[in-house]
Amino acid sequence: MSKSKKILIHFPENKIAPKGGPAGYLFNLKLGLERNGAEEFSFLPAEIETFEQNKTLQNLVPSRIKDLRRLHNMLALPSKSSFEAVDYSRYSAIHFHSTEDMYLCRKALESYKGKVVLTSHSPCAYHKELFSRLNPKDARRKAKELSCLEVIDRYAFERADGIIFPCKEAEEPYFHTWKGYDEVRDEQKIRYVPTGIISAITQVSRHAVRRKYGIPDDAFVVCYVGRHNEIKGYDALKSAATGLLAQDDVWFLVAGREGPLFGCDHPRWIEVGWTDDPHSLMAASDVFVLPNRETYFDLIMLEALSLGQIVIASRTGGNKYFERFNSPGIFLYDEPAEINKLVQQIRKSSRSERASWGSANQSIYREEFTVDVFAHRYVNVMGEICGE
Structure with a gap:
C-alpha cells in the first residue's frame, strides 16, 4: 500500500488493550503494523473515560438506577451525533470499529471524500447486542421504541465503502439475528481478513x-x-x-x-x-x-x-x-x-x-494467525479498498 495514503483507524489509542472486542483486535493489529513498518496507519488521540466506562463509579450506583440510565441512553442514541475528533480530510480512508461510532459521526462523514471502512466486532447485529444489555423487563416494556436502534446498523452497513469480516463464516450470526441483513449486505463491499494474535503465554507451569x-x-x-x-x-x-x-x-x-x-x-x-x-x-x-x-x-x-x-x-x-x-x-x-x-x-x-x-x-x-500475517493481510485489503 502506498505510503502517501494516510489511514485513520477510528479508535482511541489509549483504549487499545490485550482483551476482548475491538480493543484486543486492535492491540494485535497495531503490533503487527509496527512490526511491518506500516507508518501510514494512525489512531484517534487519547479519550477521556466516561461514567459508563468507569467501573469504580458504576459500582457505587444502585443497579436499578444503572438500568434506567442505560435505557435512557439507548432511547436517545438515534438522535445523537458527535464531532470529528480529528480532521478527517487528512486521511484517504477511515476504518470504524463499531456501527455506533460510525453512526455518531454520520454528519462529519457527509462531506468526507475518502473511503469509509467498517468492522463490526459485535457477535451479532449490534442493535440486538444493545437490547441484551438492558434489564429484560425494560427491553420488553420499551420494545417498540427500541426498535429504532436498527437505524445504527443500517446506516453503517449502507454508508461503508468497504466492510471487513474475519471470515465469511463470521457473518452467520448477522443473518441469524437481523432480518434486515440481507437487504443491507452488499457482496461487492465485503472483504475477509482473518484475525491474528500474539502467542498466548503462560505464567505458571x-x-x-x-x-x-x-x-x-x-x-x-x-x-x-x-x-x-x-x-x-x-x-x-x-x-x-x-x-x-x-x-x-x-x-x-x-x-x-x-x-x-x-x-x-x-x-x-x-x-x-x-x-x-x-x-x-x-x-x-x-x-x-x-x-x-x-x-x-x-x-x-x-x-x-x-x-x-x-x-x-x-x-x-x-x-x-x-x-x-x-x-x-x-x-x-x-x-x-x-x-x-x-x-x-x-x-x-x-x-x-x-x-x-x-x-x-x-x-x-x-x-x-500471527500478528505479522494479520497485518500483512490487512494492509493488502485496505489497499484494495482504497483502489490500489
Missing part, C-alpha cells in the same frame, strides 16, 4: 496449576474459559459434565465470573472465577472446549491453537472456518450431546497422539 487446585498430574482435565451463559454454551458444557464426571480421572477447570449460570456441585468441577492468567489454566488442561451457540470469530480459539491445545468447538459461525485446516487436534460438533463422546475419544487416545495433535494446532497458528 502445568504442574503448579494442577497442584494449586488439587488436580493429580495424571488426571484428564477439560478446560472452559468465558462467560457463564447460554449463548456461550456454558449449559451445554455442564450437561456433558454430568456423564464425564462419572469417570474418576476426569476434572473440569473453569474460568470466568459465575452467573447467570453456575457450575456443577462436584469436587472435580473447579470454578476459578475471573483470572488474568487464563492461558496457564488452558495449558494445564488436556482439552479446551468452546461450546458457543453463536460465534463471530473467537480469539480464544486462536489462543488455544497458539498454546498447542486440543480444541472441541461447536460447528457454528467463525468456528467453521477452522475445518479447512483438517487438523487432527480440532474437533467440531453439531449437537451439544457430542461433547461427551469427543472428550471420551480424546481421553482414550495416547499421550503421544495428543502431543502430535497439539503440535498440529500450534503449526496452524504459526502459519496463519
Whole structure:
C-alpha cells in the first residue's frame, strides 16, 4: 500500500488493550503494523473515560438506577451525533470499529471524500447486542421504541465503502439475528481478513496449576474459559459434565465470573472465577472446549491453537472456518450431546497422539494467525479498498 495514503483507524489509542472486542483486535493489529513498518496507519488521540466506562463509579450506583440510565441512553442514541475528533480530510480512508461510532459521526462523514471502512466486532447485529444489555423487563416494556436502534446498523452497513469480516463464516450470526441483513449486505463491499494474535503465554507451569487446585498430574482435565451463559454454551458444557464426571480421572477447570449460570456441585468441577492468567489454566488442561451457540470469530480459539491445545468447538459461525485446516487436534460438533463422546475419544487416545495433535494446532497458528500475517493481510485489503 502506498505510503502517501494516510489511514485513520477510528479508535482511541489509549483504549487499545490485550482483551476482548475491538480493543484486543486492535492491540494485535497495531503490533503487527509496527512490526511491518506500516507508518501510514494512525489512531484517534487519547479519550477521556466516561461514567459508563468507569467501573469504580458504576459500582457505587444502585443497579436499578444503572438500568434506567442505560435505557435512557439507548432511547436517545438515534438522535445523537458527535464531532470529528480529528480532521478527517487528512486521511484517504477511515476504518470504524463499531456501527455506533460510525453512526455518531454520520454528519462529519457527509462531506468526507475518502473511503469509509467498517468492522463490526459485535457477535451479532449490534442493535440486538444493545437490547441484551438492558434489564429484560425494560427491553420488553420499551420494545417498540427500541426498535429504532436498527437505524445504527443500517446506516453503517449502507454508508461503508468497504466492510471487513474475519471470515465469511463470521457473518452467520448477522443473518441469524437481523432480518434486515440481507437487504443491507452488499457482496461487492465485503472483504475477509482473518484475525491474528500474539502467542498466548503462560505464567505458571502445568504442574503448579494442577497442584494449586488439587488436580493429580495424571488426571484428564477439560478446560472452559468465558462467560457463564447460554449463548456461550456454558449449559451445554455442564450437561456433558454430568456423564464425564462419572469417570474418576476426569476434572473440569473453569474460568470466568459465575452467573447467570453456575457450575456443577462436584469436587472435580473447579470454578476459578475471573483470572488474568487464563492461558496457564488452558495449558494445564488436556482439552479446551468452546461450546458457543453463536460465534463471530473467537480469539480464544486462536489462543488455544497458539498454546498447542486440543480444541472441541461447536460447528457454528467463525468456528467453521477452522475445518479447512483438517487438523487432527480440532474437533467440531453439531449437537451439544457430542461433547461427551469427543472428550471420551480424546481421553482414550495416547499421550503421544495428543502431543502430535497439539503440535498440529500450534503449526496452524504459526502459519496463519500471527500478528505479522494479520497485518500483512490487512494492509493488502485496505489497499484494495482504497483502489490500489
